[in-house]
Every structure is written in structure tokens, then in C-alpha cells.
Amino acid sequence: MDKTESDLDLPQVRTQNLDLYYGADRVLRSLNFDIPRGCVAAFIGPSGCGKSSYLRCLNRMNDFISGARVEGRVLIDGEDIYASGVDVIALRRRVGMVFQKPNPFPMSIYENVAYGPRLFGVKDRETLDETVRSSLEGAALWNEVKDKLNTPGTGLSGGQQQRLCIARAIATEPEVLLMDEPTSALDPLSTSRIEELIRDLKSRFTVAIVTHNMQQAARISDYTAFFLLGELVEYGTTSQIFTVPVDKRTEDYITGRFG
């Protein structure tokens, strides 16, 4: 990991001695690593190793799971998001999330995207129109839906729905975008469109993406983290992880010897 050290200069997300418990189960174990600003970090590892749980630590969605408990620190832009008195609502505005299954609200396309801004009190129609347009453009969906903004978001195809969810997430102008296997429910064509989109998004957001697809991690990410049983086995630039992994277990996993 030596040669990556200089790139890790001003990290946007710093994870320090992070433990996560669900009741008595320790599902994340002493995680320590930094995600630099404006890049894509991919999280790979076998199912159940804690990738989703880690993502949910970053916007404190684990708060809703009864019995979930966090030890250690997560710093986003230098601020400890688990410190007492942290405004979780404000945090979630800064850290957007896209889920595994496309989950647009049962509302119009327009209302889906305007949902976040409206929550924060934006009422002015022109401002909303502009946010909706720019977010849909940002999610590479504008051209397909600009003539049917008032039709239900649930009427779109799966791939379009997922891009709508991305538009909805970026409409609140987050700094970090979390994506939990955003293409696992999509066909190959929609998948490649979203991968293309993610590569564009990193100019504006730091992206943390969970994927079960290693080619995908290799294609779109700058950094890759390999998780196993709640531990961070190895973390480094994607090219290093995929060409010269240091840990034997990483090598076994990416060459498909287990998983």
C-alpha cells in the first residue's frame, strides 16, 4: 500500500478502529482506512462479510436496526459522525445513498427527484425545476424522461428506475454517494450505463460502492477494499489489488478460488 500513500492526502471519509455489533455479533472488526476525495472506492468480498453494514455506518442507517452499536470513529470531512450531538438529518443530506433494489417512491418522476430538496424547505418552483433537471441530467436520465416528468417513477424500466434513484440522491447535493450493489438487479446494458454514470459522478462526489462483481470493481473504481468476515483484509488502489495483491486471501478471492 506504500505507493498509494501520497494519494490518500486529504481523505474525505476516514474510518478509525470501527467496530459494529448487531447485538452480540461483531460484524465489523477494527476497520481502519481512508477514502480520498473525488474518487470511487469499491467494496468487494463474499456475501455476509459486512459490506452493506459498513456502508450503512457512513450515513448512520444502522441507527434503525435495534441492537446495532458502533465503536470507533468515522470522520467525514474531519467531523466525527458518531460524536454526540451530531445532526443525523444533516449528515444524511451530505451522504446520499442508492440501494440495491431500485426503490423510487410511488410518485411522479418529478416528485421523486424533488423529494429531498422539498424536505429541506425548497418551495420555489423555478429552483425545484432547475434541481430536477440538473439532477436528472447528472444521472443521465433527462433525455429519456423530460417529456413525462409527471408520470409515475415506478413506470420506468429497472435501469431507468435506478438512475432515477441516483438523480434523487444527488438532488440534495451530497458530498459522498453510497451505492449498495446498485446494478445487481439490472440487465447488462443498464449496468454498463450506470457504470459509465458512476465514472462521471466522481468528479462531483466521492463514491463508495459495494459490488459482488469484481470486473465491475476493476472497471469503475480507483480504490478497492476486500472484506472477509467483517475484517478489512486489504485496501489499496484498484490496480494494485487486482494485479499485485499482498494478502493471499485477496488473491484467492479475486482469482475466483473462493467466494
Place this chain on the structure above:
Amino acid sequence: MRKFFDKAATLVFWGTALALGALLAGVLGFVANRGWSAISWEFIFEPPRDGMTAGGIWTPFVGTLELIVVSMAATVPVGVGTGLYFSEYATDSFFTHVLRQSIRALAGVPSVVFGLFGLSLFVIFLGFGSSMLSASLTLACLSLPLMVTASEQAFRAVPQDYRDASYALGATKWQTIRKVVLPSAASTIITGVILSIGRVAGETAPIIFTGAAFYTPDVAQSLFDEVMALPYHVYVLSTAGTNIEATRPLQYGAILVLVGLVLGISSIGVWMRTRLTREK
């Protein structure tokens, strides 16, 4: 073998559905057949006359509408609020378990018991007297269990995905409930309201002691007036009227109007529900 069972089950279900449809049509046909001759504009828009042996049903018709409106005004907010509490706020404790089961059990209590309860609570203890208010609140109590259960189920049926998406965008719990959960549950809640109205409109026992008038010439003007109601009116005509046989057409006519009223309200509800579903 499985195929056979599938076929048999389908047959049984279709059979049952058909039988139920036929039964409903039969009842409607019977009522319509007997009551149709009584129906006219005067019948609906004139109050009963001549010791209720002539004239129309305007007073009980409006009374039933009033009872529906006032009882729903009480039961819908309380029922939806309680359903919301059970679904979104209550933890699975012994206390909430007992509460929930008690409400379910209330649904099975005979309506006359609600009548006596309303008499002692609203009429006597709270001093509302025998009035539209007491009768409506008694009817509200009667339909509350249904309303609570229907709305709790409606809220529970809202996918967790929607809530997650809302929270992840920085919504508070209340914002999530108001902007996502309630609208998604609305169509099922409306079904609950329709069922409640159907139940409330047809009840006699709960209102006899609490606010139903045997006869008043005037439509109830305030919450504290006694009120005539269609089901009680029919009951009175057919058991205690001055000339029971001669008023048969009036009785069937009143039943026909009551059935029409409930069906009419239901179809408005169904229309609202389809509109809501289509907007999704």
C-alpha cells in the same frame, strides 16, 4: 395430484364467489322489487306524515347521513392515528400486545353492548343526553376496531424500501410518515372507511338508547338534537308502527334508499381509491 387440487380449489373459489354474487343480487333484487314502487322524489324529500303511515323519509335519510359524517369525523382520525401508532411507533411489548388484542376483541362485541356503553358514557356520564352526538360517538366506538386494524395493516403493507429511501435522503420520521407512508397507505385506509360506513349506516342497536328519535318532523339541526335514522325508522315502522301492513312499501323503500346510500358512498370510495392507485 397437485394439478387436481389446483383445479378443485379454483373451482371451489369461483363457486363461492358466484354464490356470494348471486346471494347479493338476490337480496338487492328482493329489496328493489318490493321497494321500487315507493320510490319517488317526494318519498326522499318529504318527512314522514300521518303517524308515519304516509309521506317520505327525508328526516331519517338526512339523519343517517349526519350520523355517518359525525361518526366518521371521530373514528377516522382516532382509528388512523392508533393504527399509525401500532405500526410505526409501538414496540413489541406485552403492553402493546394486550392493547392490540383488546382492540381486535372489541370488533366481536355485539353492537347492543356498544349501545349500553354509549348510554352510560356519552348520554349520562358526559351529559351529552340522547343526541346525534352521543349516537355518533357510540357508532364511532363501534367502528373503531375495524378502522384501527385496517389502518395498521395498511401502514404495515408500505414497503420498507420507501421508508429507507426517505430516511437516507435526510427525512425525519414524521416527514417520512406524512409524505410517503400515509399516501401509500391511503387507498387501503379508504377501504377501511368504506367498510366502517357500511357498518355504521346499518346499525340500530347502538343508537336506540343514545340518540335515535322515534319520530321528529324536523331534520336534526345541532349535535345535541335527537336524530331519526333509516335503519331505526324501518325497525319502528315494521314493529311499532300504527299500521304495519300498510307501511310495507315505505319500509322496503327506506331499505332500498339505505342500501343505495351505502352503495353510493362505497362507489365514491372505490373511485377515490382507483384514482389514488392510478396516480402511482
